[in-house]
Amino acid sequence: MLKRNPNKKKQNRSVFYRISAWLHLWLGLATGIVMIIVCLTGCLWIFKEEIDVMLDPALKIEKQDKPYLKPSDFQRVAKEINPEKTLSYVLYQHEQAAYLVLGKRGEGLSVRVNPYSGKVIQQPAKEGSFNFFDWVLKGHRFLWLSPEIGRPVVNYSTLIFMLLLLTGLVLWWPKKWNKSTRARSFSIKWGASVKRINYDLHNVLGFYALIVLLIISATGVVYGLQWWSKSLFWSTSMGKQLPVQERLLSDSTQMKPGLHIIDQMDKAWDKFSNGKNDFGFYYAYPKPEDNGATINFFRYPTRGKFYDLRSYTYDRYSLQQFKDKGIHAQDYYHSSAAVQLRKMNYDLHIGSVFGLPGKILAFTASFIGLSLPITGFIIWWPKKRKKKNS
Template identity: 40%
Template sequence: MAKRKSLFRRVNDWLHLWLGLISGIIIVIVSITGCIYAFQEEISDLTQPYRFVAEENRPFLPPSVLQKAAAARAGENPVLGVNYGHTGKAAIAAYMDKENGYTMIYMNPYTGAILKEKILKNDFFRIILEGHFNLWLPRPIGQPIVAVATLIFIVLLISGLIMWWPKKWNRANRNKSFKIKTDAGAKRVNYDLHNVLGFYALTIALVLGITGLVWGFQWFSKSYYWTLTGGKSFVAWERGTSDTTAMADMQYPEDKIWATVNHLKGNIQIQFAQKPADPISVTYNPEEGTYYKREFWFYDRYTLQRVPGGGSYATPYEATSRGEKLFRMNYDIHVGAIAGLPGKILMFFVSLICASLPITGFYIWWGKKKKQKKKKTPAFRRLQPQQQAAAATL
């Protein structure tokens, strides 16, 4: 007689089943879109030649000149800023269109020539990101749904590990827990794909879930930061402000700020001040392919003095604590970029496994349900018609 499972195991198994059924389709969508987005930079570089320009032995044009060139396309919409890319990359000016939304203008930073105008909402990877982040629903609706599903996914990983854990570590159980029996029937192979692949992907899948929750819930982001930094309070990202009492008629202040930072090697974005109290914003990223070393600086548009703002990104990466460094790496860890292309490949395959788990899990549940239904069918109904007729005469 089989030993009855403990109450803890029964509750754990019940939670794993029903939480999986509830969140399954969302986990599949989020995982598949994550797979695709992992190689966004690499695929975009291959398919979008307007992102590149030939290097020239002369300085880039200042922001005001590129702003004027972009304004011809932007029309009545103010140009928001200019992004100077890494070596060999096109500059990007941007504006917000009432009908099309955020629009990017790719430009040659040496000549101001316009290479391409792109409506961001129509970009393939933007569409993928919208699905990943909010299921293509309005953000106030979709984003909380994805956040809750991600939290459930973490619970499923933990409950799945409890279900996977062998009662006895004998050879048969080890083989069942660590190996896929490829020569078995479809049901057994499906079970092994769920059980074994789920175990091997567990650690990285937890990393994906935890790093994803940083964007999902403010309370989690603050708690995560507090834990990593040994009790420091989370400093929210905010823009600085310009002192309107010092208003002065200064021509092209963004060019003056650009002159102080254009010696830096890397990606530099200058965001123009639109309102009287707005600062001139500078985002600097010394490395290509990652974002954890980014810094945000803000300058008073009238005095050109540095003003506070930028949260944890206001300080140079090298000057932060270990916990703050890890927190700033969150995006790059999430997409695998922290380990370069091998890291992205790893995250791709783990995301693919995560997408498969609800599908294989559903198939396991469906198979058991059909088996239970078959067991409940009366023996008389399981007989062939000729046998039923013969049985009826007895």
């Protein structure tokens, strides 16, 4: 009786298919743990703001018919909280308590205050204490390693993950389309064996999440790899260069005695806000001793979204607004399609570009993404053991 040749099926496949299968297996094994961590932390980060408000409803601040506090007001609140710490920056997102960060960025104390009255809503935790979402973000960005080591690992693993998604599509694609192959390719056979269900979870769910995972991955690497960021902009703009964010400097020849930076920030704020309070904002406090420092405000016009964010930069002495050519300084609604796409990058990354349904979609795709290395390993491991025993 003739024995069945186990390699016959492989021999009937094209070289392209076999190369794709080899890359899919070994690159998947090499980056699997990294992508499980990145996808899991991404799932948690997507709903950070919603979780914060759910755990502490006092953080939700109803819109009031009064102006926001000025930079000097926030600075005074910060001094009352901790006179030894310098206020680093202020972040306010629509209808939530404002963040005040005292001390060095990434190391300071975070305080939540009412943006209209300055009332402290959430007291600062002790310096060095555990913050869950800071921990999540560090895992997402650099695996809780030093940034110099962890960030490249995450970035290049994510690029490899994109390749795995494409090779997975090659492996998913049926050799012939018929009723049987359509059923296997688009549906999970829940009544089958555990082995078959696991295979379907990997194969079918991977297909359905493919496009969303490619978008999430491509937009994520924009923040980590300059060459990828520039290449992606070049490809979406039909060959144009990514606008360079140059460092703007105040004209120190305009310096006058008694001209304090905090007073100038208040005046610049008046120009920036124009008496309105229908936007979110972010700004950092320049160091008084830095004579070339500018005053920079970011405006978030749309609640829960970042694509129409716009930055405004002022000379700290003359208060003249700079004509900045950087991406964030451009008006979204009067920008090219490539610039609009780049300004939309973070919203695409977390799904907020489509509101809550988009975030749910991004969460679901990311959850499938973290399952793929697990189900893939379960497919491979018995085959490895069987091959070893034979």
